[in-house]
Amino acid sequence: MGECYTNIEKCHTEYKWIIQQFNSHLEICEMFMEVEGIILQSPEFYTEIDGHRTTWNLQVFFNGSKEEYKDWISFQINYLSEMDDNVIGYYKIHLVKNNGTRVLVCKSNKLVGFNKTNSLLINQFFEKNTILAENDFLPNDALTIICEVVILGEPFTTLGPKPITQPKYEVLEDYQQLFNTRACSDVIFILGERKIKAHKAILIARSAVFFTMFKNDEKAGNKNCVVNITDMNLEVFNEFLRFIYTNQIFHLNEFDKELLFAANKYQIKLLKEICEYSLYKSLNVNNAAQTLVLADDNSSSQLAVHTINFINKYGLEVINTIGYKAMETSHPHLVTAIYKALTIDRKILKIEHESIEQCSTPIFELR
Structure with a gap:
């Protein structure tokens, strides 16, 4: 007896959108009191199904999508691709509490069709007063939304026994x-x-x-x-x-x-390296001294070396900051380390310069 299996390709995508300074957005809404006037839009994200790349983004309406929803935050999922056919699938929208727990806000109970002219609008996403009362959802005044989208592709049939999948x-x-x-x-x-x-x-x-x-x-x-x-x-x-x-x-x-x-x-170790890299990326004139103190206090030698090099590069700008003056008092040994590193760098440059001069042949000797 022959056999075959028919299945449908699925593509599951999760997109996290963190809206910082959430209360400021609400205050701007109160100031202007414009229905549909304050719309925040996420960057685009992508899925791929049946060899086609699909493009999406999310929108938040801080004054609701209509006058009757002005006390609500409305939410919209936009399908941006140029494909003519509908894309069908499911969605789930979560809010994230400050302990990392996801709270399901809404989901599709049946298949939904997406196309460029038919965005998915959720008028009553959540009530403004409710989210402000629930402090668990706004750690550091940031709201985290996770959008799950499952897109269904074309059916496909496999002849013979059910294939073994990874x-x-x-x-x-x-x-x-x-x-x-x-x-x-x-x-x-x-x-x-x-x-x-x-x-x-x-x-x-x-x-x-x-x-x-x-x-x-x-x-x-x-x-x-x-x-x-x-x-x-x-x-x-x-x-x-x-x-x-x-x-x-x-x-x-x-x-x-x-x-x-x-x-x-x-x-x-891994967490320490991740934090060191984050601090290194955000290094600037104003925070260099504090970063060096932090590196010293937490035995982060690699971060300390890079920060000392940065301080020596921008010398006077860093020395005149409040953080550097505080470091001179609390961690005077770091000032010594900065000076030593600068002295070594200058000696190396001097040696390299002298070596170049010794290796160079005067023009008149070539004649």
């Missing part, structure tokens, strides 16, 4: 789920009045410091694993734990300094 690796998704639910947790971190649950096995696998800490508790017969955290705030600690579980950081630019401290304290 399995999907779901470890990261599993650990993300564990981070979100904290199911079967066996450690409690205390931050002020807040209790944060976690899993010992994951912590000791990622950090030698946690390994030693829990090993010593085990030897001492301490069955209740409770750890007080006094040197990180709740938002930073949640970012720190998220990285331990998933290797992901949602707010690196905001917390790279604090996360560098955490990575150094708990000896998490």
Whole structure:
């Protein structure tokens, strides 16, 4: 007996949109009071199905899409590709809480058709007053929206037995789920009045410091694993734990300094390198001295070397900053290190210059 299998190609895409200074957008709306006047648009993102690339973007209407929805935020998914045929699929829209948990706001209960002239508009995405009252959704005044789109392609048929496909690796998704639910947790971190649950096995696998800490508790017969955290705030600690579980950081630019401290304290090498690179990319005249102090305090030798080179390059501009004057008082040894590096650079330049002069043949000797 012959057999065949008919299936439909699927393309699953997730797009994260972080809207910073969210309250400022709302204040602008109140100032102008224009219906449909304040529309924020995301950059384009892409999917590919049946060999065709499709283009999308998202829009937020801060005064609602119509007068009757002025107390609501409206949301729109735009299909921007030039393809004539409809693209069909499903969608889900989530908001993200400050602990990384996704909250489903809306989804399609049946197949939806997308085309360039028919955008998907959600008039009552969420109420303005509700989102402002729920502080969990606006960490550092930033709203995070995740749009999931699943596009269906053409049916295809495979003759013969069902083909063996490459399995999907779901470890990261599993650990993300564990981070979100904290199911079967066996450690409690205390931050002020807040209790944060976690899993010992994951912590000791990622950090030698946690390994030693829990090993010593085990030897001492301490069955209740409770750890007080006094040197990180709740938002930073949640970012720190998220990285331990998933290797992901949602707010690196905001917390790279604090996360560098955490990575150094708990000896998490990859996180430390990520933070060092983030600080290096954002290096400028005004923050150079503070960055050097941070590198010194957290044993970030590579970041320190690059920062010293930067300071020597922009000399007087950096020396005249408030941060540099504070560093002279709090970390005078760094001023010495800067001077030594500058002296060495000048000696090298002098040696190179003398070598060039010795190797050069005067023109009159060639005649």
